[in-house]
Amino acid sequence: MDATGTIAAASPQHMQALELANRVRLARATLKRRVGAGDLTAAEVVVTCPWEAESMPIMDLLMSQRRWGRTRCRKFLTSIQMLETKSIGSLTERQRRTLAALLSAKGRADDAQYRAEIGLGYFARV
Numbered sequence: 001m002d003a004t005g006t007i008a009a010a011s012p013q014h015m016q017a018l019e020l021a022n023r024v025r026l027a028r029a030t031l032k033r034r035v036g037a038g039d040l041t042a043a044e045v046v047v048t049c050p051w052e053a054e055s056m057p058i059m060d061l062l063m064s065q066r067r068w069g070r071t072r073c074r075k076f077l078t079s080i081q082m083l084e085t086k087s088i089g090s091l092t093e094r095q096r097r098t099l100a101a102l103l104s105a106k107g108r109a110d111d112a113q114y115r116a117e118i119g120l121g122y123f124a125r126v
Helices: 003-037 042-048 058-063 070-079 093-105 111-117
Strands: none
Touching: 003 042, 003 058, 042 058, 042 093, 058 070
C-alpha cells in the first residue's frame, strides 16, 4: 500500500479529532472570557466542572481572573500544596470544596481567619 492510501484512511478520524479539539478550545476561550468579565467565578467553575474545563489545568482557570497573574497563581497553589498542571476534572470532591472556599475568600480582609475556620489552620500562616 502506498502512503496516500494510509493517509486517506486516517483522514476522517484525524478530522474528527481536529473538530473536537477546536470545539474544546473555543468553549474554553468563552469560559475564560466569562470568568475574566466576572459573569462566572472561578469557584463556580471548580465546583460545577463543566465539560470544557475537565482537562483544563487549574492554572489556566486562575489566570483568566482579573488581576491574577502567574506569580499570584503560583503562590496561591503552593499555599494549598497543589500542582499548577493539575486538571480541574481530576480534583477530588474535598479538593474542589477547599479550592472553591479559598477562591471565594480571596479578597477578604480576614482571609487568614477564614482559612482557619474551614480547616486549613496550617495554611493560615501563608
